[in-house]
Amino acid sequence: MSTPLIIAISGASGSGKSLFTENLLKEFSEEGKTVQILREDHYYRAQDHMPLPEREKTNYDHPKAFEHTLLVEHLQALKNWQSIEYPHYCYKTHTRLAQTETLISAPVIIIEGIMLLANEALQHMFDIKIFVDTPLDICLLRRMKRDIAERGRTLESVANQYESTVKPMYHQFIAPSRFTADVIVTQGGENKIALDVIKSHIQQSLI
Ligand SMILES: Nc1ncnc2c1ncn2[C@@H]1O[C@H](COP(=O)(O)OP(=O)(O)O)[C@@H](O)[C@H]1O
Numbered sequence: 001m002s003t004p005l006i007i008a009i010s011g012a013s014g015s016g017k018s019l020f021t022e023n024l025l026k027e028f029s030e031e032g033k034t035v036q037i038l039r040e041d042h043y044y045r046a047q048d049h050m051p052l053p054e055r056e057k058t059n060y061d062h063p064k065a066f067e068h069t070l071l072v073e074h075l076q077a078l079k080n081w082q083s084i085e086y087p088h089y090c091y092k093t094h095t096r097l098a099q100t101e102t103l104i105s106a107p108v109i110i111i112e113g114i115m116l117l118a119n120e121a122l123q124h125m126f127d128i129k130i131f132v133d134t135p136l137d138i139c140l141l142r143r144m145k146r147d148i149a150e151r152g153r154t155l156e157s158v159a160n161q162y163e164s165t166v167k168p169m170y171h172q173f174i175a176p177s178r179f180t181a182d183v184i185v186t187q188g189g190e191n192k193i194a195l196d197v198i199k200s201h202i203q204q205s206l207i
């Protein structure tokens, strides 16, 4: 049996990584192929030991905010066809949920997240590295709508966080990681040609 193919999808927050991942998953599901999806956000560190006002001050756009060692361990296990205990995360309480989910491996594993290509140990785990490159003003507008609707944030908190950490950390860590990508996707999660090209490359790699 061959090794599972691990595909990383990175880019700024709000660039369309999740949408691109969902669309790629749809393409494979229609063909009856099993694909496993992971999100780097689930590997944000647990902060149960800290009071909520302290958690709100954490810099979530720094690599240290993630437990990347656990993610590397999990990807290695999936590569060896072993299952993992996948953590779950809550953006409203800024910490991990108590329960985990048992995930089994699959021939195609897609992981999406902002810091995936900025970490050397992680980079070595990926067979295909994709960077979704969307102008930052569009990312910010999308993030504002999403964070207010889904992540329990206010307009003011999104704006403050963007100025203090999201934007500077993007320039420090995420933008330079773009150059390690195999494929740069413009026009975000709905780029049909990019989806087709990546899908056919994956199909060929699976033969
Ligand atoms: N091409 C697009 N056109 C319109 N809305 C989009 C597009 N791509 C993403 N969105 C929306 O923008 C928000 C952020 O996109 P998402 O895929 O969650 O970004 P990311 O995972 O990179 O943070 C979501 O609400 C999503 O539905």
Ligand SMILES: Nc1ccn([C@@H]2O[C@H](COP(=O)(O)O)[C@@H](O)[C@H]2O)c(=O)n1
Pocket (backbone or CB within 6 Å): 012, 013, 014, 017, 041, 044, 060, 061, 090, 091, 093, 094, 095, 113, 114, 166
């Ligand atoms: N408690 C948290 C954890 C993360 N964030 C923000 O999420 C962004 C990454 O997720 P995307 O789905 O947008 O890629 C990242 O930029 C963090 O600022 C948060 O606000 N709170």
